[in-house]
Amino acid sequence: MTNAVAVSEMVTSSHDRLSCSYAKAHLRIAFATRHDAFQWLESQHRNCMAVISAAAEAGLHRQVWQLVHAMRPSWRQHRRYPDWITAHELAVRSAIECGNAKAYMVLALSLGTALRSAGSHEAARGRFSDVLEMSAVILDRRATAQALRGIGATHCAARRFADARAFLDQALRVSKENGSWREVALTDIVHARIDMFQGRHAVAVERLTAAQNLLTTAGDPYEASRARAYLSRACCLAGDTVSARKYGRAAREGFLAFLAGAPDLWSARSLEFLAFAELAARNARAAQDLMADALAEYEVLSSTDAARLRAHLLRVRATARASVPSAVPVPVGAASAPDASAAPDNGRAGAQ
Numbered sequence: 001m002t003n004a005v006a007v008s009e010m011v012t013s014s015h016d017r018l019s020c021s022y023a024k025a026h027l028r029i030a031f032a033t034r035h036d037a038f039q040w041l042e043s044q045h046r047n048c049m050a051v052i053s054a055a056a057e058a059g060l061h062r063q064v065w066q067l068v069h070a071m072r073p074s075w076r077q078h079r080r081y082p083d084w085i086t087a088h089e090l091a092v093r094s095a096i097e098c099g100n101a102k103a104y105m106v107l108a109l110s111l112g113t114a115l116r117s118a119g120s121h122e123a124a125r126g127r128f129s130d131v132l133e134m135s136a137v138i139l140d141r142r143a144t145a146q147a148l149r150g151i152g153a154t155h156c157a158a159r160r161f162a163d164a165r166a167f168l169d170q171a172l173r174v175s176k177e178n179g180s181w182r183e184v185a186l187t188d189i190v191h192a193r194i195d196m197f198q199g200r201h202a203v204a205v206e207r208l209t210a211a212q213n214l215l216t217t218a219g220d221p222y223e224a225s226r227a228r229a230y231l232s233r234a235c236c237l238a239g240d241t242v243s244a245r246k247y248g249r250a251a252r253e254g255f256l257a258f259l260a261g262a263p264d265l266w267s268a269r270s271l272e273f274l275a276f277a278e279l280a281a282r283n284a285r286a287a288q289d290l291m292a293d294a295l296a297e298y299e300v301l302s303s304t305d306a307a308r309l310r311a312h313l314l315r316v317r318a319t320a321r322a323s324v325p326s327a328v329p330v331p332v333g334a335a336s337a338p339d340a341s342a343a344p345d346n347g348r349a350g351a352q
Contacts, residue, residue, distance in 0.1 A: 035260035041074055045083075048074075052087050061094035065103050075110065077264060079302050084114040105131045105143045112150050121158045125151055142183070145174040149187045161194050182223070185214035189227055192234065201238035208234055222266075225254030229270040236277045244277035265305070268297035272309060284320045288313065 152167035
């Protein structure tokens with residue numbers, strides 16, 4: 001558990017920190033890079049799940065929620081939703097048993113994110129609503145903003161855009177009152193996704209440009225790169241393939257630099273968005289190569305994304321063989337939209 005905390009501090013340093021009473025400095029591995037840290041945690045994933053289960057059965061509630069929280073990099077990186085959900089359900093109950101309201105809210109937010117990404121929208125909304133209620137009781141305005149954003153993002157995932165906007169606007173208001181500009185930026189990313197679905201591409205570009213600037217200033221390179229990945233897609237949809245390529249490359253470079261080359265879902269998505277920019281610029285061969293690279297990364301990260309992109313790559317190749325001059329993908333928001341702009345977006349684990 002000591003070393004899981006060490007990994008979490010290196011890889012997800014911008015997330016909510018919870019005190020971990022089990023950390024023993026003399027047992028701590030000095031990881032050289034984020035990649036090394038993540039690889040260690042990956043090698044211990046099954047062991048960690050076994051420890052969580054055994055600790056829960058033994059009534060070691062503090063150890064349960066602390067280890068689940070320390071495994072944030074694993075939840076974010078590989079999107080193992082069944083494990084993510086199972087572990088967090090145990091952790092939420094353990095935090096309640098310990099009477100730790102802060103831990104409960106942080107873990108319930110992460111559980112809501114996993115449920116939303118797995119398609120269980122109503123269950124996710126229930127978790128976020130629970131956090132919203134508790135945050136009002138203990139006067140935690142940051143958790144209030146996060147819960148509001150979680151509910152808004154869940155409505156977005158369910159394509160209830162009017163409801164999503166209402167909660168996102170509330171989240172923005174609370175975050176601005178708190179002076180939490182990182183939270184403002186993360187909320188505007190969700191707003192921009194809705195803008196893209198609704199064909200408001202110039203508005204999405206404006207929001208995402210501001211978001212990536214705020215996140216850079218806030219010292220969150222990972223989320224800044226995620227904003228740039230979406231900005232690449234928005235620029236492409238707005239017809240600006242030059243900017244789409246620029247921001248797509250910047251996003252990819254940012255992810256690779258932050259994780260020292262470790263596999264990451266959003267790094268793969270930045271490649272996919274670059275492929276769509278090349279398609280829009282009528283560079284079918286470059287687009288196919290980028291899609292193939294993204295697919296290779298998805299294969300070890302997300303079976304859902306791999307299946308989606310594999311099907312689209314086959315269509316693009318068939319179109320190229322038929323010598324059709326344009327293979328521009330269906331705009332985001334259409335019923336058959338093939339790209340990751342329409343895929344579940346949980347950002348980093350817990351969206352905190």
